[in-house]
Amino acid sequence: MSLNPATLQLLSAYVDGELNASDRETVERALTADPRLREVERSMRGLGAAVRALSEAEVAAVDFTGVADRVLGRVSRRPGVLDRFREALRRPWLPVGGLIAVAAAAFFFLRPVEPPASAAGVVVQSVTADTPAQLQPVVLKTETGDAIIWLVEHPDASGAHRPTVLPNDKPTQAPVPAQPQRPRAGEL
Amino acid sequence: MRRDGSGLLVSIPPVPPDDHTLVQRARSGDERAFRLLVERYQKKVYAVALGMVKDREEAMDVVQEAFVKVHRSLDTFKADATFYTWLYRITVNVCIDVIRRRGVMRTDSVEFDERVGHDLAEANLGAVSSQLGSNPEKAVLQRELGEKIQAALEQIPEKHRAILLLRELDGLSYEELAQVLEIPKGTVMSRLFHARAKVQKLLSESLGIPLPAPEEED
Numbered sequence: 001m002s003l004n005p006a007t008l009q010l011l012s013a014y015v016d017g018e019l020n021a022s023d024r025e026t027v028e029r030a031l032t033a034d035p036r037l038r039e040v041e042r043s044m045r046g047l048g049a050a051v052r053a054l055s056e057a058e059v060a061a062v063d064f065t066g067v068a069d070r071v072l073g074r075v076s077r078r079p080g081v082l083d084r085f086r087e088a089l090r091r092p093w094l095p096v097g098g099l100i101a102v103a104a105a106a107f108f109f110l111r112p113v114e115p116p117a118s119a120a121g122v123v124v125q126s127v128t129a130d131t132p133a134q135l136q137p138v139v140l141k142t143e144t145g146d147a148i149i150w151l152v153e154h155p156d157a158s159g160a161h162r163p164t165v166l167p168n169d170k171p172t173q174a175p176v177p178a179q180p181q182r183p184r185a186g187e188l
Numbered sequence: 189m190r191r192d193g194s195g196l197l198v199s200i201p202p203v204p205p206d207d208h209t210l211v212q213r214a215r216s217g218d219e220r221a222f223r224l225l226v227e228r229y230q231k232k233v234y235a236v237a238l239g240m241v242k243d244r245e246e247a248m249d250v251v252q253e254a255f256v257k258v259h260r261s262l263d264t265f266k267a268d269a270t271f272y273t274w275l276y277r278i279t280v281n282v283c284i285d286v287i288r289r290r291g292v293m294r295t296d297s298v299e300f301d302e303r304v305g306h307d308l309a310e311a312n313l314g315a316v317s318s319q320l321g322s323n324p325e326k327a328v329l330q331r332e333l334g335e336k337i338q339a340a341l342e343q344i345p346e347k348h349r350a351i352l353l354l355r356e357l358d359g360l361s362y363e364e365l366a367q368v369l370e371i372p373k374g375t376v377m378s379r380l381f382h383a384r385a386k387v388q389k390l391l392s393e394s395l396g397i398p399l400p401a402p403e404e405e406d
Contacts (some may be wrong), residue, residue, distance in 0.1 A: 005381075012381035016355065018362045041254060044384055047391075048356040051341070054334055055235045055357050062234065062244070068226040071252050075259040 003036060015044045028043060207271035215262045226255050229272060232358055233279050240283035242342055250286060254279040254338040269367075276358070276368045280350050288348060333395075340390035348383035355380055 007030060013019050014027040031037050140148040205213075205224070213221035230251055237250035257278050265274060341349055347369075354368060356361045365380075366373045 008385065009378060009381040012363075012384055013377050016362070016380070018377070038387075043388055047337075047384060049388060050333075051239075051352070051356040054337060055239060055353075058237050058238055059231050062231075062248075064227075064230050064234070067230050067251060068223045069246070071226050071255040072223060073258070074252065074256050075222075076219075119355055 001035075003040065007037070008040065011041055012044060015041060015048070197244050201374045208267065210264060211265055211271055214259070215265075222259060225258075225271070229275055232256075232272075233275065235357050236276065236279055236350075236353050237283055239341065239357065240280070240346065240349060241286050242338075246286055250279065250282050254282050257282065270364065272358075273360070273367045276354060276360070277370070280354075280368065283350070286345060336391060336394045337387075339394065340387045343390055344383060348379065348386060351376065351379050352383040352387070 007027075010019065010023055010027050011030075014024060019027065031041060138149070142148065205221070207225065207228075210221040214225065233251050233254055234247055237254075238244065238247040241247055258275055259393075261278075265271070283300060287380050317352065341352070351365060351369060352363055362370065362373050362380075363377045364370075365376045369376070371379070
């Protein structure tokens with residue numbers, strides 16, 4: 001039997017006691033049959049024992065007095081800005097959420113603001129009709145004192161509304177004065 | 189104090205609180221509970237850190253940094269998790285940060301490929317195991333062998349070193365290693381094997397053990 005990686009990998013897990021009963025039996029049969037595999041097993045176990053012994057010797061030479069005090073001294077202090085920033089970066093949802101919140105706030109406060117309709121400075125001086133029509137102003141006063149004015153045609157005798165045809169060369173918008181004023185219902 | 193079967197009074201040492209109890213107490217601001225956790229694990233954390241960063245001062249810095257991080261993250265610790273696997277995960281991450289900061293992430297690590305089986309087959313592992321396996325405590329007293337093991341550990345990639353140290357020093361199970369290193373259990377098995385194979389190969393070379401003639405293919 002040759003020492004192939006699959007067998008050696010199983011052997012490594014066998015040394016760690018991590019194989020199921022079936023694989024364990026397979027490895028034990030291979031160990032019985034191949035003395036070189038037994039050498040590898042000894043070597044793996046020996047390596048583990050050597051690493052542990054080396055480490056124990058190193059750790060035994062260190063004085064751990066005061067380590068807990070130093071740790072507690074650090075955690076009782078409020079972390080610095082840099083530490084908190086680093087900590088925030090380790091939690092990706094935090095900076096991402098923060099950025100979204102900042103972007104939303106910026107959008108809300110910096111968006112172009114349309115002047116409210118009540119501030120429109122259109123003052124209707126007069127209303128005329130080029131074609132014969134029966135127009136009637138309708139004034140609606142709001143709670144803030146503003147007035148909305150529009151014109152409606154009287155229906156004809158049949159009850160149908162006839163559209164008022166305006167000539168093409170006439171402006172369809174009222175002129176806007178330099179000093180806007182609030183329209184008053186009484187100006188009509 | 190209580191009486192044993194023969195009627196004699198015997199003293200029962202107080203049972204130390206388990207990790208979860210200490211974590212709960214530390215969460216609610218009990219400094220003494222957190223101190224107990226530090227004192228319980230500081231040596232184990234130091235051993236892993238020293239194996240990883242290979243510098244005593246830096247290893248001690250890692251210990252402190254790891255526990256500070258643990259303290260700051262106590263609220264995120266899940267009750268169904270194991271404290272020491274969580275602690276080791278933080279420790280390994282701090283070690284990797286330290287290694288990366290000093291810019292010695294190894295790119296010249298030992299190459300490993302599918303020929304590892306042949307490497308192991310060719311190496312005179314019997315000679316290595318006679319020095320390592322028969323009496324490891326005695327073997328590590330031999331300074332030269334200890335240095336060679338250290339050197340071999342230094343030459344393997346961090347991920348292999350970490351898994352080997354966590355397994356050999358702390359005896360973590362494959363399930364625990366998978367949690368600490370955040371890798372599948374199957375990867376634990378192969379990574380651990382590769383780590384051992386590399387160290388054994390390096391040791392057989394550095395100990396100057398002549399390789400036997402390759403065996404005939406079956």
